[in-house]
Amino acid sequence: MTDQVTHLRGQCLVLAGLLENAVKVVQTIEPENSDEEEQLQAFIDRSNSAVQTVLREHAMQPSHHLISPTTTLQEQPLKTQITIAELPAIGETLEGGIFAGLTTKPDGTHCAAVLLPAQGTDLNWKAAKAWAGKQDGELPSRPVAALLFANLKEQLRPNWHWTADGDGASYAWSCNFGLGGQSYGHKSYEGSAVAVRLIHLTA
Numbered sequence: 001m002t003d004q005v006t007h008l009r010g011q012c013l014v015l016a017g018l019l020e021n022a023v024k025v026v027q028t029i030e031p032e033n034s035d036e037e038e039q040l041q042a043f044i045d046r047s048n049s050a051v052q053t054v055l056r057e058h059a060m061q062p063s064h065h066l067i068s069p070t071t072t073l074q075e076q077p078l079k080t081q082i083t084i085a086e087l088p089a090i091g092e093t094l095e096g097g098i099f100a101g102l103t104t105k106p107d108g109t110h111c112a113a114v115l116l117p118a119q120g121t122d123l124n125w126k127a128a129k130a131w132a133g134k135q136d137g138e139l140p141s142r143p144v145a146a147l148l149f150a151n152l153k154e155q156l157r158p159n160w161h162w163t164a165d166g167d168g169a170s171y172a173w174s175c176n177f178g179l180g181g182q183s184y185g186h187k188s189y190e191g192s193a194v195a196v197r198l199i200h201l202t203a
Helices: 003-026 036-060 124-132 143-153
Strands: 081-082 099-106 108-121 158-165 171-176 182-186 191-202
Touching: 099 143, 099 191, 108 124, 124 158, 124 182, 124 191, 143 158, 143 171, 143 182, 143 191, 158 182
Parallel strands: 081 191, 158 191
Antiparallel strands: 099 108, 108 191, 158 171, 171 182
């Protein structure tokens, strides 16, 4: 299988994860009449069928582990370590998301940052952290949020998103993915969220 085909397969799997999340939103809509109800149900049925088709294709190629963490058909554990040689180009798929670049934690650990496909809305800081954990990831730190804006701006909604960094007992930092600025607000405020996965680099 060529690198191009592998990349396209990965993109399809990321899109399948996004479609699966969209179905969950559609299922919360209250139809106003029978025609609308039929249209919504048809969308749900077609979407679920498309997702299952992609996942079945993936199950036949377990070496390309790029399923969104919202699915339950993963056959291999996600990587916790990766070498430089294994990294794709920025913007390419990696371990269920999109490779955003490299970052270094305060303790000196070098990591590959992966933007996961799900997006959270209307979340206070505590809820945003819990939501990110459910995506099998975490909120980005302030440096990682800046990295996302620099390298994957087109993948992000242009509004305020929580970061993992608190500021005292009552405040936490957020990043505006429209302009790239960062500021802090009360942890009770509701904002958006993305989740990232940090994979440790090895020699």
